[in-house]
Amino acid sequence: MNTDYISKATLGRLPIYLQYLRSVRMEKRSISATGIANALGFGEVQVRKDLGSICKRGKPKIGYVTEELIAELEMCLRCDSKGQAIIVGAGKLGQALLDYAGFSEYGLEIIAAFDSRVQNGECSEKGKPIYPFREIGGFCYRNDVHIGIITVPKEAAQEVCNEMVKNNICAIWSFAPIILTVPDHVVVMQENLALSLAHLKKQIK
């Protein structure tokens, strides 16, 4: 199944389905979309649509085979080897992300950080390695890393971005408030935390 174009909203619900199905796998060999919807307080149409984007429809009167659906969800959330990411900029935000445990839910792991202020290898609080920035190339090559996260000040962001692209990073998540220039094959997601907070403020009733 091609799950490339799954929406962000659907993707956000997949770990919830997975967690629920794992909790009932011993007692329910099969489960219907209605059953899942009722248990989670979601709409039935939404559940059918979400699950339809990752696997075939359930069978009439039976629904989904629980173990098969669990396997499909696991595969969608962490099937490939592209889940390893590196981060450049080991300031407070960078180290917070480096040590954040929640990425594993999506089969993702930030395996190392790089920082130009680091001279020899260091460790984060949770023991993740932080290397000098100049070592990024060899590291990405050896570990087949394709996802990069930028948490450096905006003045340094484009240079870091260029170095990532040169080293086969093809997906970049940037927290620097600057528009990055990248080749066509590279996808960039700009995170603007100030904008998120401003948007929340606008919603005050």
Add this chain to the structure above:
Amino acid sequence: MNTDYISKATLGRLPIYLQYLRSVRMEKRSISATGIANALGFGEVQVRKDLGSICKRGKPKIGYVTEELIAELEMCLRCDSKGQAIIVGAGKLGQALLDYAGFSEYGLEIIAAFDSRVQNGECSEKGKPIYPFREIGGFCYRNDVHIGIITVPKEAAQEVCNEMVKNNICAIWSFAPIILTVPDHVVVMQENLALSLAHLKKQIK
């Protein structure tokens, strides 16, 4: 003008318009949507729509009076006194947000953090105050704060949320991976950083 329902995408472009207009205010007394669109590489329709959501249309053949448009943008981005926020959870992420300078672009400021592990007042690297959690009530009341940010572990998030609501916080930005229960008048925005990274990974070409 009621700018309550401005979209997040539009809101994201307002600081770009403002920056551009400030840079040309000496040479251009008036400016057209076409002129702005060309200068910024935006579509004309988009510029008209964005500006239409914060002020009246420009006049035919003249466009907008530059100073008036600057004033409208400034008002929309920081007019009211609701721009002060507090944060609970002074770990790495909390302190990174506390010291982040980019919020001021939207007239926002995180004025203090609170943490249950803090016994007496402390300071962040940039000199922002970090208080014991028990002091949140008095602080919010004295400073008329209505925006709260939650960066505590998920186990503590609902309790922190309840305390915020009790102290007149009506907009909550939560980084804890848990669905918070709040009264109807409170707006909650859930930030799921793992989901953002997972979504980026799905877009790899």
